[in-house]
Amino acid sequence: DIQMTQSPSTLSASVGDRVTITCRASQSISSWLAWYQQKPGKAPKLLIYKASSLESGVPSRFSGSGSGTEFTLTISSLQPDDFATYYCQQYNSFWTFGQGTKVEIK
Amino acid sequence: EVQLVESGGGLVKPGGSLRLSCAASGFTFSSYSMNWVRQAPGKGLEWVSSISSSSSYIYYADSVKGRFTISRDNAKNSLYLQMNSLRAEDTAVYYCARDQDRLGFDPWGQGTLVTVSS
Numbered sequence: 001d002i003q004m005t006q007s008p009s010t011l012s013a014s015v016g017d018r019v020t021i022t023c024r025a026s027q028s029i030s031s032w033l034a035w036y037q038q039k040p041g042k043a044p045k046l047l048i049y050k051a052s053s054l055e056s057g058v059p060s061r062f063s064g065s066g067s068g069t070e071f072t073l074t075i076s077s078l079q080p081d082d083f084a085t086y087y088c089q090q091y092n093s094f095w096t097f098g099q100g101t102k103v104e105i106k
Numbered sequence: 107e108v109q110l111v112e113s114g115g116g117l118v119k120p121g122g123s124l125r126l127s128c129a130a131s132g133f134t135f136s137s138y139s140m141n142w143v144r145q146a147p148g149k150g151l152e153w154v155s156s157i158s159s160s161s162s163y164i165y166y167a168d169s170v171k172g173r174f175t176i177s178r179d180n181a182k183n184s185l186y187l188q189m190n191s192l193r194a195e196d197t198a199v200y201y202c203a204r205d206q207d208r209l210g211f212d213p214w215g216q217g218t219l220v221t222v223s224s
Binding site for chain 1 (some may be wrong): 143150151153156168172206208209210211212213215217
C-alpha cells in the first residue's frame with residue numbers, strides 16, 4: 001500500500017502570507033496526485049489534480065508542483081476564505097489520502 | 107447542476123447493518139466510476155470503496171473488505187454501500203464522490219453520518 005505523509009500537520013499563518021504544504025509518497029506515484037480543501041462540516045473540494053493542474057473555478061493563488069514522491073501545494077497570498085484543512089490524495093495505485101494539514105489564523 | 111446526495115445514515119448497534127444510498131444528478135452517471143470515502147469524527151479522510159462505471163471492477167479498503175459491499179444501479183442513477191457487521195470504528199461521515207478518471211474526485215456529496223454504538 002502507498003502511504004501519504006503531509007507536513008506540517010498544522011500551520012499558523014496570516015492573511016497575505018505565502019503558504020506551502022508538502023506531501024510525500026512512500027513510493028513513486030508519477031503525477032497522480034490531487035489536493036483537496038475541506039472546511040468544518042463540509043465536503044472536501046477538489047483544488048488540484050495530476051499534481052499541478054488547477055481545477056476549474058479554483059483561484060489562481062493555488063498551485064501544485066512535484067512528481068515521483070514529493071509534492072507541494074502553495075497558496076501565493078493567503079486569503080480569509082483559505083483557512084481550512086488540506087488533504088493530498090494519491091491515485092496511482094488505488095487511493096490514499098494524507099493525514100491533512102490544518103491552516104489556521106496566526 | 108452536478109450533484110450527489112447521500113442518505114441512509116443513522117445510529118446502529120455493533121454487529122448491525124446499514125445501507126447507504128447516493129443519488130446522482132446533472133451528469134451521465136453510467137459513464138463514471140464512483141467511490142465511497144469516510145471521515146471519522148475529528149479525523150482525516152479514508153477511501154472505502156470504488157466501483158467502475160459498469161460494475162466490472164470493484165475495490166475495497168482492507169478495513170472494510172468482507173463486511174461492506176458497493177453496488178450501483180445506472181438506470182436509477184444511484185450508488186449504494188451495504189454495510190454489515192458494523193463496528194464502533196466504522197463511525198464516520200460517509201461521502202460518495204465521482205471519480206473523474208485520473209482527474210481527482212469531484213464532486214462530493216454532503217455526507218451522511220453513521221454512528222455505531224450500543
